[in-house]
Amino acid sequence: MITCSAPGKVYLFGEHAVVYGEPAVCCAVDIRTRVSVAPADSVTISSSLGTTGIDFETHPYVSAVVERFREIISLEGVSIRIVSEIPVGSGLGSSAAVTIATIKALDTLLGTGLELDDIARMGHEVEQRIQGAASQTDTYVCTMGGVVMIPQRKGLDLIDCGIVIGNTNIFSSTKELVANVAELNESFPEVIGPVLSSIGMMSTVGEDLVNSKDYVSVGKLMNINQGLLDAIGVGCAELSSFTYAARNNGAYGAKITGAGGGGCMVAIAPREHVDDVAAAIAAAGGEAVVTEATDIGVREESR
């Protein structure tokens, strides 16, 4: 049996706008999905969502990965078991992590010799197939780890402060949220276009601030980015309440991460304040997790 893992991620800036070609800055976090594979006569996929064969209802991403491998190598059966610390449908890149960890595990089992760039590319193709429109961000950062700027694929300095995640525990489908933004953009292109460009500008301005570890300024930009995400309709009352709770309790800045509409928000904070920020999010009704950035992307854990 071979086990591979891949990290989740938070966006410092740029989700949604990145689907329209704007830049984004995304950071891998130390919360992982583990996928174990073993030879078998038929395909079995088992996770917290259930046990299935190839099944595009329950396991669309993993099923698409298996089909993709069948295009390059003979693959009759395989047993795939998923254990994840990343909440499903939460803005932390659960779909990218399960996709990338499955690709790496199958590559290792089948000896297809994929390089990291190939894994990221295949992961992006799978996200595009299942999600409709998908940027390369989640699959790239989850493959490489660290902090990356997209579309340049440029590595920035690892975030060296506390990261607190607040989960609304409201399931959100990235596919639906991306489609909602597309609809709003079609209805009001003159209004939404400039908002998306302004979101992109956060990354352009934020890049040097991340590299110089100026987290006070990064936090201010995250707060502006949050206002613009609200403007394009991907916020909700709980996400707003948790971001204010975080900001009022020592965070540098706080915003939605990922698709929004539910799911999670992220705050960056001095390490000495992370417990206060987490307690404030919990008091506002959220599930708070204190984490850190990680430069460990997809990797083999055991065989």
Ligand SMILES: Nc1ncnc2c1ncn2[C@@H]1O[C@H](COP(=O)(O)OP(=O)(O)OP(=O)(O)O)[C@@H](O)[C@H]1O
């Ligand atoms: N542990 C898991 N086991 C099996 N499938 C999973 C798992 N985690 C995520 N998935 C798949 O990913 C889907 C959720 O992906 P989606 O892109 O909507 O949310 P997300 O990736 O958590 O958030 P975001 O894309 O905003 O970061 C689930 O419906 C499921 O198909």
Ligand SMILES: C[C@@](O)(CCO)CC(=O)[O-]
């Ligand atoms: C909402 C979005 O920008 C981020 C989802 O984590 C979608 C994407 O980039 O594919």
Ligand SMILES: [Mg+2]
């Ligand atoms: Mg996703």
